[in-house]
Amino acid sequence: MRSTQWGLAHPIGIRAHWRGVTSLWALARRVAPSVLHCGRSLPEGLDVWTVAKLMRRPYVCWAHGEEIACQAESRELGVLMRRVLRGADAIVANSRATARAVGSLG
Numbered sequence: 294m295r296s297t298q299w300g301l302a303h304p305i306g307i308r309a310h311w312r313g314v315t316s317l318w319a320l321a322r323r324v325a326p327s328v329l330h331c332g333r334s335l336p337e338g339l340d341v342w343t344v345a346k347l348m349r350r351p352y353v354c355w356a357h358g359e360e361i362a363c364q365a366e367s368r369e370l371g372v373l374m375r376r377v378l379r380g381a382d383a384i385v386a387n388s389r390a391t392a393r394a395v396g397s398l399g
């Protein structure tokens with residue numbers, strides 16, 4: 294999926310997020326994790342954010358930089374990324390540059 298389809302305004306993005314949320318929800322109900330993790334803030338972070346809210350569980354978000362650069366492509370991606378990152382109980386950045394970029398999203 295291209296980064297322009299990571300949001301909810303594109304039909305491919307909506308389908309992908311719906312599949313991600315339903316799969317993650319089913320798995321999380323079976324496993325009953327105490328903490329959820331997402332490998333990137335977008336696109337899978339949105340799925341984890343949704344399931345974490347539904348299950349009332351904390352989540353950790355990993356930031357790599359690629360998705361942070363892509364959020365500049367659209368206002369929608371920026372809004373979604375900030376929501377995911379602000380909701381995270383912890384953010385793990387893969388570099389100092391990524392940590393600074395995450396911090397600047399404020």
